[in-house]
Amino acid sequence: MTDTTTDRSVPDLRRLFGEAATLSPLASADRMGRRVEGIDLSGELSADQAELLIRLLDEHQIICVAGQDAHGLDVHGMERIANHFGAPLPHPRNYANYGSGEPLRLRPLEQRASTLNNEAFPGAIECLPGADSPAVYIVSNVPGGGPDAEPEIAGGQHWHTDIEFEHVPLSTSMFYVHHVPTRRDEAGGNWVVNPPREPGFYHPGASDELSERREMLPLNGETAYADTTAAYAALPADERARLDSTLVRRRFRRDEEGWLAPLVYVNPRTGTKSLHSPIWASRGKTVAPVVVDGLDEEASRAFLDRLEAHCLQPQFRYDHVHTPGDVTIWSNFSTLHVAPPVKRSINDPADARLMYRISCKGEPSLTLPRPDTDGWIEQHISPPYRSALA
Numbered sequence: 001m002t003d004t005t006t007d008r009s010v011p012d013l014r015r016l017f018g019e020a021a022t023l024s025p026l027a028s029a030d031r032m033g034r035r036v037e038g039i040d041l042s043g044e045l046s047a048d049q050a051e052l053l054i055r056l057l058d059e060h061q062i063i064c065v066a067g068q069d070a071h072g073l074d075v076h077g078m079e080r081i082a083n084h085f086g087a088p089l090p091h092p093r094n095y096a097n098y099g100s101g102e103p104l105r106l107r108p109l110e111q112r113a114s115t116l117n118n119e120a121f122p123g124a125i126e127c128l129p130g131a132d133s134p135a136v137y138i139v140s141n142v143p144g145g146g147p148d149a150e151p152e153i154a155g156g157q158h159w160h161t162d163i164e165f166e167h168v169p170l171s172t173s174m175f176y177v178h179h180v181p182t183r184r185d186e187a188g189g190n191w192v193v194n195p196p197r198e199p200g201f202y203h204p205g206a207s208d209e210l211s212e213r214r215e216m217l218p219l220n221g222e223t224a225y226a227d228t229t230a231a232y233a234a235l236p237a238d239e240r241a242r243l244d245s246t247l248v249r250r251r252f253r254r255d256e257e258g259w260l261a262p263l264v265y266v267n268p269r270t271g272t273k274s275l276h277s278p279i280w281a282s283r284g285k286t287v288a289p290v291v292v293d294g295l296d297e298e299a300s301r302a303f304l305d306r307l308e309a310h311c312l313q314p315q316f317r318y319d320h321v322h323t324p325g326d327v328t329i330w331s332n333f334s335t336l337h338v339a340p341p342v343k344r345s346i347n348d349p350a351d352a353r354l355m356y357r358i359s360c361k362g363e364p365s366l367t368l369p370r371p372d373t374d375g376w377i378e379q380h381i382s383p384p385y386r387s388a389l390a
C-alpha cells in the first residue's frame with residue numbers, strides 16, 4: 001500500500017511512534033479511513049501520542065491500526081486505548097440482571113461470553129486477557145459452536161449509528177480483531193449470503209432506491225461504513241444551511257418523549273461538519289422513528305429517507321475487511337455502519353468471527369486516568385463505570 005507521505009500527520013507519527021510508522025488510505029486518499037502500520041499500542045500512550053491518534057480519527061473518521069497482535073496487545077490494553085477517546089460504556093449483556101431494577105451483578109463465570117467462546121473449539125479459539133471486562137462486548141459467532149454443530153445464517157443488520165439517542169451520544173467505537181472467517185463458499189465465492197428478511201425488519205415506506213442501498217450488505221464478516229462528513233459536504237450550500245439548523249427528536253422507544261438534538265454535528269476540535277445518524281430509524285421492530293422538529297412522522301420519514309439514500313451512495317461507502325491484530329476505531333458522529341450476515345453455530349474455526357468491541361462517550365483525554373467527575377459518570381454512563389487501568 002502506498003504511503004501517504006503528504007499527510008501532515010506522517011512526520012508526527014514517525015517522531016512519536018518511530019520511523020517504521022506508515023499511514024495509508026483504507027480506500028483512497030480522497031476518502032475517509034486510514035491504516036496505520038509499524039506502531040506499537042501495547043504500552044501506555046504519551047499525551048502527544050494520544051493527541052495524534054485522536055487527530056487522525058478526527059481527520060479520517062476511521063483509523064485501523066494493524067498488527068497489534070504481534071505486540072501482544074490484549075483486551076486490557078485495548079480498554080486503556082479506548083479511555084483516551086472517551087469514557088468506556090459497560091455493555092448490558094455482561095450483566096446477569098440488567099434492567100431488573102436490582103443492584104447489577106456481572107454474569108457468573110460459566111455464563112460469560114468469554115467462557116462460551118472458549119468452550120466451542122478448545123485449544124483453537126481462546127479469548128484474550130481482558131475480554132471479561134464489563135466494557136467489552138464480544139462480537140462473536142463462536143458460542144454454541146463446535147465440531148458437531150449445524151451452522152445457520154443470522155441476517156445482516158440495519159445501517160445505524162451506535163447509541164445516538166442519549167443526551168451524550170456515543171462518540172467512538174472500536175474493534176480489536178481476533179479471528180476472521182477465512183473459508184469461502186466455492187460456488188459463490190462468499191462466506192455467506194444474506195437470507196431473506198422477515199416482515200417488519202424495516203419500518204415500511206422506503207423507496208426502492210433506498211431499500212436497495214440498505215441491502216447491499218457486507219458479506220464476508222466485513223463491516224461497511226458510510227461517510228456522513230463527505231455526504232454533508234456534497235450537498236448544495238442552501239441545503240447544508242437548512243440542515244445546520246435542523247433538530248431531530250431522539251428517543252429509543254415510541255412511548256418516550258425524547259429530546260431535541262442537532263442533525264448536523266460540528267467537531268469541536270476541527271470545525272468539520274457531518275450528519276449525525278441521519279436515518280429515520282430503519283429498525284422496524286425495535287426502535288421508534290426519528291421525528292424532525294416541526295414535521296410529522298410521515299414528513300420526517302420522507303425527509304430523512306432522502307438523506308439516508310444520499311449517504312448510502314457508493315462514493316461515500318467503504319467496506320472494511322477485518323484482519324486479526326487490527327485495532328479499528330471509528331467516529332460515530334461522522335459515519336454510519338452496518339454489520340454483515342454471519343454464520344452462527346459454526347462447526348469449524350475457519351468460520352470464526354471474533355472481535356472485541358468497546359464504545360465510549362464524552363471528551364477525549366490525553367492523559368489517564370480520565371478526569372470525568374462522579375456526577376458526569378453517574379449521569380451519562382449506565383451503569384456507572386470506570387476502567388480499572390493496571
Ligand SMILES: [Fe+2]
Pocket residue numbers: 160161162337
Ligand atoms: Fe453498531
